[in-house]
Amino acid sequence: MMLIPCPWCGPRNETEFHYGGQADVSYPADPQAVSDVDWARFLFFRANTKGIFTERWNHQAGCRRWFTVRRDTTTNEIFHDDSHEAVTR
């Protein structure tokens, strides 16, 4: 069981959270101009990093806010050196 630090509620059990996948996947500025290949890449392709990974979490059973966490996917260590603004964006 991971303890995930919700920026609002503090550390809570993993069971209270919903995983949102890779963070910082930006929506294409002009979706009409994107080729089918690039669109599919945007929709379905995500990094599968072994090591430090920036990801989105939602505190589903708590305050229901989205936030960003940096986690080592091999050890589940969560890094706390991020600013509040960077986490709650």
Place this chain on the structure above:
Amino acid sequence: MAELHGESPLVTRAETLAGSSVPGVLHLSEVAFTAQVTLRVDPKSPAAERIGTAVGTMLPNQPGQVARTERLQILWMGPDEWLLIGPEGGAEQLQATLTEALGEEHGSVVDVSGHRTIVEVTGPKSRELLAKGCALDLHRRSFASDQCAQTLLARTGVVLLCRDVEQPSFWIFVRSSFARYLADWLADAAAEYRV
């Protein structure tokens, strides 16, 4: 035409809760039909200040903080979300007060009185009882009077409100459709206290 009457979500579990109570140790009961209104507004906006003035206390801005007035309890639910609890029958008036104070600003005021019912747990064993199904630290040092938390209790989403630490008293806000399950779970968890 049949006469309309209101029935609280735990009306069929009233006896279960009463039967699980042990005098001087633990008391379980339903607090039914409270007025509950959800408010969402930017806490830094002038509207938030106007609402604070209208209800008689500033909206709490710390996670888990609860503000009280004579009639209301205001629970922090998120950085821009609050749950206001008032006496039975007061939802419409509360909603009108908040809507007027919100004015044209971006936000929302919704009557959610039917969303959740409340189970009141009091008595010296109440903390121990809740700890059986809740991962939060409920010790008075970390979960004091007038604090609330949204979490899981017996795998059910609840809002926990600590009303008093000296004479332990908690309110558990649970969704109506989960209320009977939670009442049964509480009765089962409280069985050991019956002599």
